[in-house]
Amino acid sequence: MAAQFTAAAPSPVGLPPARRRHGRWTPYLLLLPGMGWLALFFVTPVFTLMSQAMQTRPDGAPVGYFRQTWNVGHYWTSLQEYWPWFVRSFGYALIATIVALAIAFPLAYAIAFKSGRAKNLLLVLVVAPFFVSFILRTIAWKQILADQGPVVSMLQTVGLLGDNGRILSTPVAVLSGIIYNFLPFMTLPIYASLERMDRRLTEAASDLYANGWTSLRKVTVPLAMPGIIAGTLLTFIPAAGDYVNAALLGNRDTAMIGNVIDARFLRLSDYPTAAALSLVLMLSILVIVGVYVRRTGTEELV
Numbered sequence: 001m002a003a004q005f006t007a008a009a010p011s012p013v014g015l016p017p018a019r020r021r022h023g024r025w026t027p028y029l030l031l032l033p034g035m036g037w038l039a040l041f042f043v044t045p046v047f048t049l050m051s052q053a054m055q056t057r058p059d060g061a062p063v064g065y066f067r068q069t070w071n072v073g074h075y076w077t078s079l080q081e082y083w084p085w086f087v088r089s090f091g092y093a094l095i096a097t098i099v100a101l102a103i104a105f106p107l108a109y110a111i112a113f114k115s116g117r118a119k120n121l122l123l124v125l126v127v128a129p130f131f132v133s134f135i136l137r138t139i140a141w142k143q144i145l146a147d148q149g150p151v152v153s154m155l156q157t158v159g160l161l162g163d164n165g166r167i168l169s170t171p172v173a174v175l176s177g178i179i180y181n182f183l184p185f186m187t188l189p190i191y192a193s194l195e196r197m198d199r200r201l202t203e204a205a206s207d208l209y210a211n212g213w214t215s216l217r218k219v220t221v222p223l224a225m226p227g228i229i230a231g232t233l234l235t236f237i238p239a240a241g242d243y244v245n246a247a248l249l250g251n252r253d254t255a256m257i258g259n260v261i262d263a264r265f266l267r268l269s270d271y272p273t274a275a276a277l278s279l280v281l282m283l284s285i286l287v288i289v290g291v292y293v294r295r296t297g298t299e300e301l302v
Helices: 003-008 017-052 075-112 116-131 135-145 149-158 169-195 199-207 212-223 224-241 245-250 256-266 269-298
Strands: none
Touching: 017 269, 075 116, 075 169, 075 224, 075 256, 075 269, 116 169, 135 169, 135 245, 169 212, 169 224, 169 245, 199 212, 212 224, 224 269, 245 256, 256 269
């Protein structure tokens, strides 16, 4: 029976040449829609930005008119002039990522291991903010942190904030908005990693006389590293380029590089500088992410 089945199944080597060629090209044909999408909506805009960043406005030309001069000096000039905004943006993104991780890991752990029948309800609550627009969520956060809002009143009552103290238009408000808006991006990947974890490994650690903290540090956290890495990337990358939270919850002193790009593009019509800043931001994020993934190990993302 086995011999008959083996003989009936044609091997790839035994296939006709036309069918072998067709099978060889099938994976590439399946990639065509995705590659076309990326070429149209990612590669083309990037090359457009690169071209725009090397344009110059002629003397006496109207606002918004630029001529291609292949001036690569815009990149260095933009970085030299706006480096404080880059530092602030990456600093905010790093702080928000660390705080979001500190909040998301216990939350994901509780949902995965301790929630029981309430697991589905808790997962719905985690993703519930996505049912509301990003702008509306940030405006609601602005009302919560307002000078007459509940948070300021409570902090003034317990003496942690002076009578004239405020949270809105401060770095705390901007970071609070970033953390709140991107917390689900940190929580869900960690939960997915913890949910797939074999519970018998923690039981084995207990049998080997490991206490709860040691088991968490030596077993649970390493097994959750794929989710932690994915969550930190999904939080840090959009947080570094965010401008909505800084615009609605902060002031000029808390502006991020995204606010500068927005102002250069839409208010000042300084397209070369805005394009150069966008490309420098993109390249900086790629370098940071590349170093981070290489240090943590790309196998953790599998």
